[in-house]
Amino acid sequence: MSLSRIERDRNRFRDIVRGRLREDLRRYLSTSELLGRRGERAISIPVPQIELPRLRFGDNNAGGGSGQAAGEAAQGEARAGQGGGQAGEGEGSHLYEVEVELEELARMLGEELELPSIEARGRSQLVTETLRWRGIANQGPASLRHFRRTWRNALRREIASGSYDPHAPRITPLHEDERFRFCKPQSRPQSSAVIFHIMDVSGSMGREQKEIVRIKAFWIDTWLRSQYKNLEVVYIVHDAVAKEVDQDSFFHLRESGGTKISSAYELCLQKIREQYPPEDWNIYPFHYSDGDNWSARDTERCIGLLREELIPRVNQFCYGQVKSAYGSGQFKKDLDGALPGTDRLVTANVNDRDGIREAIRAFLGRGR
Amino acid sequence: MxxxxxxxxxxxxxxxxxxxxxxxxxxxxxxxxxxxxxxxxxxxxxxxxxxxxxxxxxxxxxxxxxxxxxxxxxxxxxxxxxxxxxxxxxxxxxxxxxxxxxxxxxxxxxxxxxxxxxAWFAPTDRHMLGRMAEHAAWVRDCMERHGQEPVERFLDSILSLDTLLDPFAPLSEHLQARARDEERGSAVERARRSLDAAMAPENSERRTRGARPRVPSHDVLGFLGQRCELEDWQRELIRIVRAEALYFVPQRMxxxxxxxxxxxxxxxxxxxxxxxxxxxxxxxxxxxxATATRPGQLNPYQFGLDLWRHAERRQLDLFRLRRAHHDASWVDELVDEEFAARHPLFAPAFTPEGQAQGGWKTLKDRIVRDLAWAGTPRIELVDDNHKGAGELLLQHHHDGRDLELAAAAEVLKSIAGLWQRRVHLATQEQGQHRVLSSDGSEVRVEREAAA
Known part of the structure; x- marks a missing residue:
């Protein structure tokens, strides 16, 4: 099949973008730069100078290494971004945001870390939803306005209110009359997965430790999302007791007090039992802690839960131990000691941001 | 396909x-x-x-x-x-x-x-569909012979210079050529003369390299294509890029x-x-x-249509106007107080603040300025032997709008790379004179006044 010429041009453009991204991927793997940029299906990534330099008018006030808005009207997409925190790029560095689909980003991550694709457990298929243009909504962008529906509503309203005059038929649609085309979800069977992000938020987990967890969770989500069309994420935090939280509190909550890891494992198990039966779901718990548990007895309990209940139900259980100034790091030693050679258990140390890469590779490198 | x-x-x-x-x-x-x-x-x-x-x-x-x-x-x-x-x-x-x-x-x-x-379309190539296809085939062939990467890189560096043209030159050259042709008589005679000229040996050099470009000139790209030491394929690429850019200029104007x-x-x-x-x-x-607009935004469909309707109200000859003008001259000729008072684009000029800044005339002048020179900065090559050392001096005719200096520096590097000697660009930044100067690998900014 011969690829049309414009598709070849497009591939060339994507190669260039990918090349730039790959150069930067190492940096993204240890910083939180991309975290706020993720949308539903794509992520906008700043790429330096994808546009040709031309002699053009522009404001030079911003100075330094930060990107300036060089608004050429024709370049809708090529919005100049803010280049905060990378003054090292040198003077002429302009940043343009490029939309990259999450799958694309995941593929790059996979190539960079040499990750194998995941073999989904071939159990039952679940139903997911895809979008089709088949609905009408009350709100939407002007480009999708459904003229006839809008006008008909206006006509109906004017007739009802008595302001319609058949001899001078003037209809003025109001905002409330407007109707827009929109995507309606349509069901389709797909394989599904659930991620449990479990984090120790006891006093010893500081800001830096949470940041590392955040970055790691972002990349793990990105990868698994590329492997499963239907992915759900459950966030659990724990100190002495565990609770389920939303994404935002997961990353910002600061609790203090003791640490009882078993409480989190129990909550995770309960969720699996109630909502995510292993027959229908590929299950991935990730637990992050600095390795200090309340007591040796609770650690015993955790090991028991893992061996008897959790590991048999999940695709893989990952424990990432983030180094902190206060943590003893004992928990990983205990796990490794008590459950040696357990296929579906992966433990890893993350000493600092540069260790994120290796930990991700350890977690996702088994294709499970 | x-x-x-x-x-x-x-x-x-x-x-x-x-x-x-x-x-x-x-x-x-x-x-x-x-x-x-x-x-x-x-x-x-x-x-x-x-x-x-x-x-x-x-x-x-x-x-x-x-x-x-x-x-x-x-x-x-x-x-x-x-x-x-x-x-x-x-x-x-x-x-x-x-x-x-x-x-x-x-x-x-x-x-x-x-x-x-x-009139501005009169000098455009009316067989551009075929011409573009020829260019495409030539470049493709060139990439096969010299490798995609080097050709692409050279092409990109030339494309970033494709606004360094004289948008007004093609029409005057076209009119001069037409006048000459009318002087010279019938088509048969002209054909014989051009055949004779082509056969004459002393002309062959001039035909391949073209006439020696005059300085000062706004046609920087044309100058570079003729005067730089280049491989044949590079020279041809410059010619192609320049021809395609010139074709699109009247549409921008x-x-x-x-x-x-x-x-x-x-x-x-x-x-x-x-x-x-x-x-x-x-x-x-x-x-x-198509003709909707937001406040402060110039929608060419709407603004253009409103100005034509205004010309119609003033009982002007629309057909004559569309023959002679380009955007800048047309807006300059047609926008008057009556139009400004009625048009939403000029509404800000009638607020007390707008009046203090000079009212609709100031706003009109700004629009005309933005449209002049096809919307690009006006850059002139003023010296091809600057400092007696064969360096180039480009002058930016500053009209109140600064150049984006970071991009200008990149462009200057490309030009110096082609010229293989130092290239200078005199401009202004916030009212201060600046001279950017590059040897092809780095760019210096000098702050003293330009000559």
């Missing part, structure tokens, strides 16, 4: 009726060819500047990617695409309604008339007039009896969508 289809019976009839109505109302144009394409194909064509065959470039791919995303999310939609060529080619999009197709066809008649009759003219005519023709009663409301919606 981009596939196009001929029109079906019904649309062919519509096209014939619309064309006949347009010619009856005084429009004149080359033969019109309409082709039907799928939405993704029209995006591809649009990314390629309207031409199905262009040289390979990631920039076309980038534009295509952007347009396709816009279509995917339902945010943008292209109605029409028309090429200045003989015959004129226009693309209709298969997903449009019949009313929309009629609107586009009438709109295209306006553009076609403008291409054929506006007349954007407002041309779109306004097309809107004026689609509205005159369609409401003059070519629409079914059932199409009127949809037509009005579509038309007002």
């Amino acid at each position: 981009i596939t196009t289809h001929p029109l079906d019976e019904g649309l062919r009839t519509d096209a014939a009726r619309i064309e006949a109505a347009a010619r009856a109302r005084g429009l004149s144009f080359f033969e019109l060819v309409f082709e039907m394409v799928e939405p993704s194909a029209v995006n591809a064509l649009c990314a390629l500047g309207g031409f199905p065959l262009r040289y390979p470039s990631w920039r076309f791919g980038m534009e295509y990617d952007r347009l396709e995303k816009g279509r995917h999310y339902g945010l943008s939609k292209i109605y029409e695409l028309v090429i200045n060529n003989d015959p004129v080619h226009a693309y209709l999009v298969s997903t449009n309604s019949r009313m929309e197709q009629k609107l586009v066809m009438a709109h295209v008649c306006g553009h076609a008339d403008f291409f054929a009759n506006n 007349t954007k407002i007039m041309n779109e306004g003219w097309a809107c004026l005519w689609h509205s005159r023709l369609l409401t003059g009896g070519l629409l079914e009663a059932s199409e009127i409301v949809d037509f009005a919606d579509c038309h007002s969508g």
Whole structure:
């Protein structure tokens, strides 16, 4: 099949973008730069100078290494971004945001870390939803306005209110009359997965430790999302007791007090039992802690839960131990000691941001 | 490949009726060819500047990617695409309604008339469809011989110079050539003379390298193409890029007039009896969508249409205006107090704050300034032996708007790389004189006044 010429041009453009991204991927793997940029299906990534330099008018006030808005009207997409925190790029560095689909980003991550694709457990298929243009909504962008529906509503309203005059038929649609085309979800069977992000938020987990967890969770989500069309994420935090939280509190909550890891494992198990039966779901718990548990007895309990209940139900259980100034790091030693050679258990140390890469590779490198 | 289809019976009839109505109302144009394409194909064509065959470039791919995303999310939609060529080619999009197709066809008649009759289009190559395809084949071949990477890199560096042209030169050269031809007599004599000239041995050098370019000149790209030490393929690439850029210049110079003219005519023709009663409301919606504007934003369709209507009210000869002007001269000639007082674009000038800054005249001057020199900074090569050392000195004619210096520095590096000696650019930044100077690898900024 011969690829049309414009598709070849497009591939060339994507190669260039990918090349730039790959150069930067190492940096993204240890910083939180991309975290706020993720949308539903794509992520906008700043790429330096994808546009040709031309002699053009522009404001030079911003100075330094930060990107300036060089608004050429024709370049809708090529919005100049803010280049905060990378003054090292040198003077002429302009940043343009490029939309990259999450799958694309995941593929790059996979190539960079040499990750194998995941073999989904071939159990039952679940139903997911895809979008089709088949609905009408009350709100939407002007480009999708459904003229006839809008006008008909206006006509109906004017007739009802008595302001319609058949001899001078003037209809003025109001905002409330407007109707827009929109995507309606349509069901389709797909394989599904659930991620449990479990984090120790006891006093010893500081800001830096949470940041590392955040970055790691972002990349793990990105990868698994590329492997499963239907992915759900459950966030659990724990100190002495565990609770389920939303994404935002997961990353910002600061609790203090003791640490009882078993409480989190129990909550995770309960969720699996109630909502995510292993027959229908590929299950991935990730637990992050600095390795200090309340007591040796609770650690015993955790090991028991893992061996008897959790590991048999999940695709893989990952424990990432983030180094902190206060943590003893004992928990990983205990796990490794008590459950040696357990296929579906992966433990890893993350000493600092540069260790994120290796930990991700350890977690996702088994294709499970 | 981009596939196009001929029109079906019904649309062919519509096209014939619309064309006949347009010619009856005084429009004149080359033969019109309409082709039907799928939405993704029209995006591809649009990314390629309207031409199905262009040289390979990631920039076309980038534009295509952007347009396709816009279509995917339902945010943008292209109605029409028309090429200045003989015959004129226009693309209709298969997903449009019949009313929309009629609107586009009438709109295209306006553009076609403008291409054929506006003076600034007179020097454009009317066989550009074929020419672009030749260029594409040549570049492709060149990439095979010299490698894709080096050719692409050189092409990119030249493309970033493709605004360094004299937008006004082609017309005056065209008029001079025509005057010469009229002096010289019949076509047969002219043909014999040019054959003699071609056979004469002393002229062969001049023909391949062209006349020695004069300095000062705004045609920096033309100068570089002739005077730099280059490989033959590099020289040819510069020629191609310059020829294609010059072809598009009149469209940039007349954007407002041309779109306004097309809107004026689609509205005159369609409401003059070519629409079914059932199409009127949809037509009005579509038309007002194209001519909608937000405060402070200049929509060329709307602004152009309003200015033409204003000219009509003043009982001016519209056909003469569309022949002689470009956007800057046209706005300068037509915008008066009466127009300004009524037009939303000028509303800010009538606030107390706007009045304090000089009112509508100041705003008009700013619009004219923005449109002059085809919307690009005016850069002139003033010395090709600067400091007696064969260095180039470029002068930016500063009009109150600063250059984006970071981009300018990159461009300067490209020029110095071609010229293989130091190149200087004199400009201003916030009222201070600046001279950028590059040897091809780095850029220095000097702060003293330019000579």
